[in-house]
Amino acid sequence: xxxxxxxxxxxxxxxxxxxxxxxxxxxxxxxxxxxxxxxxxxxxxxxxxxxxxxxxxxxxxxxxxxxxxxxxxxxxxxxxxxxxxxxxxxxxxxxxxxxxxxxxxxxxxxxxxxxxxxxxxxxxxxxxxxxxxxxxxxxxxxxxxxxxxxxxxxxxxxxxxxxxxxxxxxxxxxxxxxxxxxxxxxxxxxxxxxxxxxxxxxxxxxxxxxxxxxxxxxxxxxxxxxxxxxxxxxxxxxxxxxxxxxxxxxxxxxxxxxxxxxxxxxxxxxxxxxxxxxxxxxxxxxxxxxxxxxxxxxxxxxxxxxxxxxxxxxxxxxxxxxxxxxxxxxxxxxxxxxxxxxxxxxxxxxxxxxxxxxxxxxxxxxxxxxxxxxxxxxxxxxxxxxxxxxxxxxxxxxxxxxxxxxxxxxxxxxxxxxxxxxxxxxxxxxxxxxxxxxxxxxxxxxxxxxxxxxxxxxxxxxxxxxxxxxxxxxxxxxxxxxxxxxxxxxxxxxxxxxxxxxxxxxxxxxxxxxxxxxxxxxxxxxxxxx
Numbered sequence: 001x002x003x004x005x006x007x008x009x010x011x012x013x014x015x016x017x018x019x020x021x022x023x024x025x026x027x028x029x030x031x032x033x034x035x036x037x038x039x040x041x042x043x044x045x046x047x048x049x050x051x052x053x054x055x056x057x058x059x060x061x062x063x064x065x066x067x068x069x070x071x072x073x074x075x076x077x078x079x080x081x082x083x084x085x086x087x088x089x090x091x092x093x094x095x096x097x098x099x100x101x102x103x104x105x106x107x108x109x110x111x112x113x114x115x116x117x118x119x120x121x122x123x124x125x126x127x128x129x130x131x132x133x134x135x136x137x138x139x140x141x142x143x144x145x146x147x148x149x150x151x152x153x154x155x156x157x158x159x160x161x162x163x164x165x166x167x168x169x170x171x172x173x174x175x176x177x178x179x180x181x182x183x184x185x186x187x188x189x190x191x192x193x194x195x196x197x198x199x200x201x202x203x204x205x206x207x208x209x210x211x212x213x214x215x216x217x218x219x220x221x222x223x224x225x226x227x228x229x230x231x232x233x234x235x236x237x238x239x240x241x242x243x244x245x246x247x248x249x250x251x252x253x254x255x256x257x258x259x260x261x262x263x264x265x266x267x268x269x270x271x272x273x274x275x276x277x278x279x280x281x282x283x284x285x286x287x288x289x290x291x292x293x294x295x296x297x298x299x300x301x302x303x304x305x306x307x308x309x310x311x312x313x314x315x316x317x318x319x320x321x322x323x324x325x326x327x328x329x330x331x332x333x334x335x336x337x338x339x340x341x342x343x344x345x346x347x348x349x350x351x352x353x354x355x356x357x358x359x360x361x362x363x364x365x366x367x368x369x370x371x372x373x374x375x376x377x378x379x380x381x382x383x384x385x386x387x388x389x390x391x392x393x394x395x396x397x398x399x400x401x402x403x404x405x406x407x408x409x410x411x412x413x414x415x416x417x418x419x420x421x422x423x424x425x426x427x428x429x430x431x432x433x434x435x436x437x438x439x440x441x442x443x444x445x446x447x448x449x450x451x452x453x454x455x456x457x458x459x460x461x462x463x464x465x466x467x468x469x470x471x472x473x474x475x476x477x478x479x480x481x482x483x484x485x486x487x488x489x490x491x492x493x494x495x496x497x498x499x500x501x502x503x504x505x506x507x508x509x510x511x512x513x514x515x516x517x518x519x520x521x522x523x524x525x526x527x528x529x530x
Contacts (some may be wrong), residue, residue, distance in 0.1 A: 042113070043164070047095070051077055086113050088112075114158050114196060120155060131175060170283045171194050191479060210256045216290075224267065231325070266280075280293055281348065351456060363432070396440060406473055409469050413427070467500050
């Protein structure tokens with residue numbers, strides 16, 4: 001009997017040892033296969049994991065930071081969650097896999113939730129009294145998903161709507177100026193293929209406003225007018241034309257950002273090279289001041305140079321002056337017809353210490369512009385490009401382009417004049433150039449905005465195509481880069497090249513803007529030429 005008890009004890013030990021050997025102690029292997037690491041995610045997100053175990057997998061849990069999103073018990077192991085429930089920002093996505101013996105292992109991945117399409121920081125003095133401004137958001141098919149009216153000092157945050165699966169979207173800015181009951185201007189800037197970003201619209205990013213000044217001036221409508229300024233918010237004033245009978249009246253409310261603030265107003269008679277340009281230069285604009293400029297207060301510019309033109313060639317000129325504060329102003333613009341034989345350039349009598357000229361020569365249906373320091377040059381280079389319009393209507397536009405282009409601009413306009421006033425509407429559509437092709441389907445305008453502005457409601461189908469432009473900017477490669485540049489608090493104009501093409505495809509103008517001084521110095525430090 002003792003022997004039987006002994007053998008029973010040995011057998012039970014052997015059975016226990018075998019059970020120990022058969023017990024599952026191996027942890028499963030898990031890895032996250034979706035989403036990819038360090039990606040921006042929006043709307044509904046699918047998290048997926050691959051799990052391998054020597055026995056069986058019982059479940060896989062999904063966490064966002066420490067928040068349990070849910071679990072899946074069958075392969076393929078995945079879970080969908082709505083990212084709009086979470087604030088934008090960086091998170092850790094974690095998966096925890098369990099086998100049948102409750103062994104576990106985990107994997108993590110850093111992701112970023114980004115449901116904000118556009119954050120717009122509006123400054124306290126960004127909008128003038130006669131300007132109403134709207135922002136419209138649409139999907140890539142042009143269907144409006146959200147819109148809002150801007151208010152000074154109030155920021156706008158547009159979130160991604162359901163169905164906006166593409167990272168890109170369209171945005172439209174509608175500016176409506178009402179200068180009098182008879183004078184109205186609506187400008188629409190429509191941007192296609194934009195990426196999520198942050199815009200700053202506050203006094204050109206230079207700081208808070210110190211105050212305002214007002215300028216009103218009148219001139220005959222046979223003259224062309226221009227305003228240039230320093231330390232004044234470009235967004236809070238305009239130089240639109242106001243037609244009342246036979247006089248042209250313009251007014252500007254200038255928001256002064258820094259001192260000294262200065263403004264240069266100049267006029268030049270249209271299609272007349274015999275009358276010198278007239279100008280007024282207010283070098284130190286006082287806060288709270290009001291200036292009413294009559295025609296007799298404008299000073300005639302002085303002759304700077306006379307150049308004999310090539311026969312039957314049309315020439316245009318812009319003159320730029322530099323003040324004592326090293327600020328460049330556009331002084332005047334003149335375009336000479338083909339019958340002209342002499343080019344007479346003019347400069348102001350005082351207030352400026354240096355000049356540069358932008359000259360354009362028309363030759364064989366092409367126009368070329370170039371900058372020169374000092375005296376005008378007679379050397380010109382013609383642009384080499386080709387653009388063909390393949391479709392044009394009120395709903396769509398498409399072209400093919402040969403040559404380098406960051407993005408393209410298509411311009412439409414409607415004008416209405418009568419003896420009492422002027423109604424003007426422009427629509428600019430900016431779009432990326434994709435492998436030499438531009439295809440545009442215009443964004444719809446919200447019904448509320450159409451009803452609010454009769455000019456827009458009654459005539460938005462009356463706009464006519466005027467021209468297209470091919471744009472190249474230094475340091476950018478897309479339309480989103482361009483928008484982030486111009487709506488940056490530290491915006492400075494880069495070097496750019498612009499080719500403008502007119503409807504018959506036979507006329508084009510190439511504009512090149514020289515590098516600003518800070519970029520010139522940077523290139524010199526790097527040993528580059530400019």
